Amino acid sequence: MEAPAMEPGEMEAMLRAAAEFAVRLMYLGWMKLLPHAWTKYFLRDMEHHFCQAMAFIQAGLLANSKNTRQLACKAVIHLLDKAGDSAVVVDTFVQHNLYPLLMNCLTEGDEEISAISLDGIKRLAQIPKGIEIIFPPNGQGSVQLHKVAAQSSSMARIRILSLVAKLFAVSTYTATAIYDSNLLSLFEDEIKDRGDMLKTLSALEVLYELVEHPHSNIFLLKTNLLQLMVDVINDSSADSIVRSRATLISGRLLSSADAFMTIDRNCVANLLLAIDKLLKMEESQNTDETESALEALGLIGTTSAGACLLLTDSSNAARHVVEASFGRQGRGKQLAALHAFGSISGVDRQEDQIKLDNQAEERLKRFVYTTARNSPKLTPSALLLSVLQQDPDIRITGYRVISGLVAREWCLMEICSKLDIINLVTDPKMEMTKLGMEARHDCCLAISKALSSSHLHEPSLSELIGKLNEAVKRGPYLSERKRVEPQPVVVPAERF
Numbered sequence: 001m002e003a004p005a006m007e008p009g010e011m012e013a014m015l016r017a018a019a020e021f022a023v024r025l026m027y028l029g030w031m032k033l034l035p036h037a038w039t040k041y042f043l044r045d046m047e048h049h050f051c052q053a054m055a056f057i058q059a060g061l062l063a064n065s066k067n068t069r070q071l072a073c074k075a076v077i078h079l080l081d082k083a084g085d086s087a088v089v090v091d092t093f094v095q096h097n098l099y100p101l102l103m104n105c106l107t108e109g110d111e112e113i114s115a116i117s118l119d120g121i122k123r124l125a126q127i128p129k130g131i132e133i134i135f136p137p138n139g140q141g142s143v144q145l146h147k148v149a150a151q152s153s154s155m156a157r158i159r160i161l162s163l164v165a166k167l168f169a170v171s172t173y174t175a176t177a178i179y180d181s182n183l184l185s186l187f188e189d190e191i192k193d194r195g196d197m198l199k200t201l202s203a204l205e206v207l208y209e210l211v212e213h214p215h216s217n218i219f220l221l222k223t224n225l226l227q228l229m230v231d232v233i234n235d236s237s238a239d240s241i242v243r244s245r246a247t248l249i250s251g252r253l254l255s256s257a258d259a260f261m262t263i264d265r266n267c268v269a270n271l272l273l274a275i276d277k278l279l280k281m282e283e284s285q286n287t288d289e290t291e292s293a294l295e296a297l298g299l300i301g302t303t304s305a306g307a308c309l310l311l312t313d314s315s316n317a318a319r320h321v322v323e324a325s326f327g328r329q330g331r332g333k334q335l336a337a338l339h340a341f342g343s344i345s346g347v348d349r350q351e352d353q354i355k356l357d358n359q360a361e362e363r364l365k366r367f368v369y370t371t372a373r374n375s376p377k378l379t380p381s382a383l384l385l386s387v388l389q390q391d392p393d394i395r396i397t398g399y400r401v402i403s404g405l406v407a408r409e410w411c412l413m414e415i416c417s418k419l420d421i422i423n424l425v426t427d428p429k430m431e432m433t434k435l436g437m438e439a440r441h442d443c444c445l446a447i448s449k450a451l452s453s454s455h456l457h458e459p460s461l462s463e464l465i466g467k468l469n470e471a472v473k474r475g476p477y478l479s480e481r482k483r484v485e486p487q488p489v490v491v492p493a494e495r496f
Contacts, residue, residue, distance in 0.1 A: 054079075054092045054095070054096040054098065056075070057072050057075050057076055057079075057098065058096045058098060058101065060075065061073070061101035061102065061104075061105060062101065066109075066113065069105055069109060069113050070116060073102070073116040073117045073119075076098065076102065076117075076120040076124075077116070077119055077123050080120070080123045080124060080127065081123065089124075089127055089129075089130065090127075090129045090130060090132065090133060093124070093130075093133055094133065099134065102117045102120055102124075103117075103121070103148065105117035106118055106121065106156075106160075106163065107148065107152050107153075107156035107160065118159070118162060121134065121163060121166075121167075122163075122166045122167060122170065125174055126170055131170075131174055131177065134167070134177075135178075135181060145160055145163075145164070145181070145183055146181070146186070148160060149186055154196065154199050157186070157190060158199070158202045158203065158206065161186055161190065161203060161206045161207075162206050164184075164186065164187075164206075164210075165206050165207075165209050169210075169213050172215050175215055175216075175218075176219075178219075179222070184219065184223050184225070185223070187203060187206075187207050187225060188223065188224060188225060188228055190203035191203050191204060191228055191232065192228065194232070194235065194242070197238075197239050197242060200242055201239075201241060201242055201245065204232075204245040204246060205245065207225070207249055208248065208249050211249055211252040211253055212252065214256075216253075217252075217253050217255075217256055217258070218258070218262075220253055221253060221259060221262050221263045225249075225253070226253055226254075226263065226267055226271065227267050229246040229249055229253075230267065230270050230271050232246035233247055233271075233274040233278060234274050234277070240288060241288065243278070243289055243292075244289050247275065247278070247292045247293050247296045248292050248295060248299075250275075251296030251297070251298070252299055254268065254271075254299070254300045255299040255300065255302050255303070256303065257303040257304070257305055259303075259305075260305045260306065260309070268309065269313065269314075272309075272313050272315040273315050275293045275296060276317050276320070278293050279293050279294075279320045287330060287332055287333065290324075290336075291335075291336040293320075294320070294336040294337045295336050295339070295340060297317055297318065297321055297340050297344070298336075298339055298340025298344065299343070301318070301343050301344030302348050304346075304349060304356060307343075307344045307345075307346070307360065308360040310344060311344070311356065311359075311360040311364055311367075312359050312360055312363060318344060318367060320337075321337050321340045321341050321344060322337075322341060322367040322368060322371050323337075323367075323371050324336075324337035325337040325338045325340075325341045325387075326377075326386070326387065331394070334394060335393060338387065338394065338398060338400065338401055339397050341400075341404075342397060342401045342403070343404075344364075345364070345401060345404030345405045345407075346404040347400050347403045354404060354407045355407055355408065364408075365408070365410055368380050368383075371383070381414040381415060381417055382418070384398065384402060384414070384418075385418055385424075387401070388421065388424045388425070389424075392431065392433065395431075396431075396435060396436050399439040399440055399442065399443040400443075402415065402425070402443050402446070402447070403443045403446040406446050406447050406450045407446070407450055409450075409454055409455070412447070412450045412451065412454055415447060416451075419464070422464050422467060423467075425440055425443045425447065425471070426444060426467045426468060428471070428474060434477075437476040437477055441472070441475065441476035442476075444468055444471040444472050448469060451465060451468070
């Protein structure tokens, strides 16, 4: 016999009774039964009964059982995902004091509970009015992250920094709220105190995650964080991995065009001097630090403003990139240098922004020719050919460098003077990976475009131009290998 339909009033009464029963179970210590009761009564259409569900969640967040707190945090995320009325969510969160309880799980719970509660707080911030719980308009919320951090353990402070980084990525509005609340100074406080290397490194790792977001430099460059990174790089007593991470963070901070519109140029000059000093320390030969420094220079040189600064600054930081690109003093170092050289030469920029101002272009040309003259290869074309003759990873970064440099007529003439370079970049069987095929084809396309817009129209170049046009037309993936069609084979039956 089918059970009669339950009236709304009966449903609410049942939910209320279930909540009271769950709380009694907690205080009686019957914690093993609670998760099953929770699953049975709560995670089933609870989004329609926020008040009852929030009471249940509040009891779970206050429980001593790890399993119960985990389930309560998951229930928060479940209900927020299903929330249709943000006003109801905000009201019920405030009414049941859930945000402070989630913060307590974040700072005091184990690693798993902390991670789930962090996701719950981030999800709350994604609701239009949810951010008002975390950052109240009057600034007088029940939980002040600054005060919580000041009263917390070292591990809890790192978790709060992780929360700040996650909230920063939600939107420009939350990033503004974080900046206005002066929460970015929490990073400064943790990094300044370099007595505990693991704590400093953890703070730097979270900051590295934060600077990956597109709008991060708008806010971070208004703080003292860049100068603080310079101090860390210059600190000879700091561990090499700490200095490496600080170097990469600095590069990311200066990797956008608008960065140079707001930052103090003296601070940037100090950074380039610090990186130059690091790269000159031949006695240390720390691979991680060297590669991080070269990668940071590549990040800075991604934009036209950054590339011009690198090439014209008195530190001549770009010279290290050019020399290391052809130095063969370690595969990782050469890879990092070649990738950075490609960025500085403009491979990642728009076509109309590849070339730089006259002073920067003259410095770039001088660095390349000086490096070639001081090497056994003697010419830039021979240097570039030697890169393309190495292993596939080196070769791919070599394609990047040529794709950027070839926009300059002096480099185009060098490449055209070396038929072996053209033969390599137009060989469809040269690369076996998708990335390599695409990089090779992009290189062909860049050389072809440079030739078509240059003044080089000599008859001797007709064969070269034809090979390039054919390679461009063929695309990155098609090769000259002829397809072998299956042929029928007739085998007479053996006679016994």
